[in-house]
Amino acid sequence: MIQILIVCSWGMSTSLLVDSMLAAAAERQYEISVEALSAGEYAAKVDECDVVLIAPQIRHLRKSIEKLATAEGKPVALIEPFHYATMNGQAVLDQVMRMLPGSAEGTITK
């Protein structure tokens, strides 16, 4: 089970991406959970996840988000804006897989 946090603003548009990612994961038979939350909620929840993603519209918060994630030893990255725009769950999931330590595609599958 891979737990992914997406830090965003209102959670409205990100929920579309979350659906797309879950569909992509189901296709590949990965077990993931994705949660979209605000920067404040993120601060309280960072220790409960495997990967942290940052939605492009709050990239101005990138530094503080990265600092927290690094302190907790979690990999963190900004979602590619064009992938976000086209709600490309496959591409974002690929990104997540690349971020996980020592996980070639497939080793995390259940």
Place this chain on the structure above:
Amino acid sequence: MSGLIERSSDWFERYLVPPLSTLASSIYLQAVRDAFIIFTLPLIIAGSVFLIVANPPPIFGVDHLLAPYQNAILVPYELSFGLMALFLTFGVAYSLSQYLRTEPVQPGILAMVVFLVASVPVRDLNTLTFGEVLPYFGGQGLLVGIFIGILTAQVMHWFRGSRFTIKLPKTVPSNVKRAFEALVPTLLLLTMVWLIEWFVSSHTFVTATHTTQQMTLPILLMDLFKPLVVVQDSYPAALLEIILMMLLWSVGIHGMNVVTAIAAPFWFTTLAANAQGGHGIVTEPFFHIFAHLGGSGATWPLVIYMLCSRSAQLKTVGKVALGPAIFNINEPVTFGVPMMLNPIMMIPFVMVPVIIVTINYIAFSVGLVHVPIVIQPFTVPVGLSGFIASGGDLRGSLLQFFDLAVSAVLYYPFFKAWERILVAKEEAQEEKNRLAATQAEQRALRQDTAKAVGSRKEGP
């Protein structure tokens, strides 16, 4: 051309992004924004439903039918929308505690208690009517609520990290310990705010209906900030807010989000006054419902243009953007066209909303359309949302459609210019691919002939 675009993007990234980012990153602004969006908005929206029912549009005589029950229907409204400052106080303290990375519920509850002490005049409470203090818990109390929310979270955070708490042995359960730890800051805050309120409420003021009432902190703070509330509800302020919003979005930062954090207390104060018959214009629906048609930047028409576009990129984005656009979500447009850091599209991205806000301000101020009184989720589709926001005025919907037409006309030339660039780029890429393909084909052909020649040589 594309070199110029890249260079100006770099310039924006270097000079425009940092100051805007600093503003948007303040944890106090973020906490206030979260408090409004997460804790207060659902109650305000639910309460507004009862406000609409209590003041129905005069169709089929429904208004006459419901008139005798108006006060009864308004009770749920008064106890949700009407108490928004109380819940906002909790939200601010809770959210700020989260940003400060400390347990949030206790500061939230303490902040509500401190807020009550700050809002109720100090006297024999048996002589106090609920109606007298109710306004302080709603629109008039927002500033007090924000102030007390921040104060409480900060004080609790400071005490939790300091030596000035009651220390208990390690064997005491952590819940019990936490309750005792909170005792010192709770007593301190309660006493301090109570003494200030006591002093303030030893003075009196005369209300609009010529009755004399005890002064309270909410009234005092409202008087102090009255100039700001008035100034905020003006055309220059609306202009400043929309420009700031769109500049932020132009560099890819959630503009509505940042401006909400600063302006929301004023928007909601004005809106609460509108619900009581006021005529304020610059409120939350003024932007979310009447300006951001199809998302920030009024990008609805762009989605249609993209669906018919010759550019593969724009067509792809258009398909993804159509569904969200119906619900006024346009991240696909902003990051996919893209609008952000795009010197061509940034011009109308800022200009179109500015012109729409100007048209709307005029329409509201001369009374062409009823001012916004109802708040609703920003996801309500264009057309319906204008009708609801103006309290059941069909001209609200008409204004939205007129604005959309303006947006369609203004975006068109810029869209075409950007499309030409993308199509040229895509064609060049295609040409390159075709060239590479033919080259590969030729190479394969040559190898085949070479092999054929070779095999012939090796033949018998």
